[in-house]
Amino acid sequence: MKSACEEENEMRLESKIALVTGAGGGLGGATAIRFAAEGAKVVCSDLDLAKAEKTVAIIGSRGGTAIAHACDVADAAQCNAQVAETVKHFDRLDILVNSAGVSLHRLALETGIEDWNRVLNINLTGSFFTAQAAASAMLKNGGGRIIQIGSISGQRGNMGGVAYGASKAAVMHICKVLATELSGQGIMVNAIAPGPIETGLSTHGPSRKRNYNERIPVGKYGSAEAVANAALFLASDECEWTTGTILNVDGGYGAQGVSYDPEEISL
Structure with missing residues (x-):
């Protein structure tokens, strides 16, 4: 049995190989950095290679191991290629975090086919x-972890979010299907649904920010690091019996009902 000191000093992803898409910043960048700090070797994939290289540089400056890879995930061939590159460089793949994404705020009746298809x-x-x-690569290793980045926008009818919300709802549905099909073969598949977080995809104006803050029970926006911490659990060996789950990291936003002034509750 390991001592408490040994467990405290043990890296949770020691020797694991992780591919993180959208790793040039935001949620993907924070997750790549967190995984590397826990001992994983990380492939930082992004449409913008220069941004991915910046994440790699941060990881390297902290003693971690990472490489950058350019990928346009809208191209299925490039999706396959980034997995092949990971296996070629590190001999296997243990963890995937699908964080690459794009946002669009446009009313439903103003959303054109080009907008829809892009998102x-x-x-x-x-x-x-x-x-x-x-998953095909992980099956050769006897298992792995797949983490999809969804959104609370895929659970709610947000104005202006028809394309983005639909895409994220489908991402979370795919999580459940993949979990059903793959978990018996050792691949745990889960999704994270982040709430209001300041990233490159969600820079909100003053009124929208005020509106969110009033409705988040925690009382503030979340951070990319909060999502990375959730991803760390889902990527770890501790996640041995959690699969097909949508983990909301939203400060309680999705749980809140109607709020009252405490003095009015008994009225």
Whole structure:
């Protein structure tokens, strides 16, 4: 049995190989950095290679191991290629975090086919075909972890979110299907549904930010690091009996009902 000191000093992803898409910043960047700090060797994939290289540089400056890879996840062939590159460089793949994505705020009646296809191709098609390729690689190792980044927008009818919300709802549905099909073969598949978080995809104006803050029980926006911490559990060996789950990291936003002034509750 390990001592408490040994358990405290043990890295939770020691020697694991992780592929993180959208790792040039935001949730993907924070997750890649967190995984590397826990001992994983990370492939930082992003449409913008220079941004991915910045994440790699941060990891390297902290003593971690990572490489950068350019990938347009809207292209299924490139989705397959990034998995193949990971296996070629590190001999296997243990963890996938599908974080690459794009946002769009446009009313339903103003959403054109080009907008729709762009969001769905990146958020949904790219996520699925990367997961498909990753699962095939993981089966050769006897298992692994797939983590899809969904959104609370896929659980709610947000104004202006028809394409983005639909794509994220589908991503979370795919999580459940993949979990059903793959968990018996050692691949745990889960999704994270982040709430209001300041990233490159969600820079909110003052009124929208105030509206969210009033409705988040925790009382503030979340951080990319909060999502990375949730992903760490889902990527770890501790996640041995959790699969097909949508983990809301939203400060309680999705749980809240109607709020009252405490003095009025008994009235």
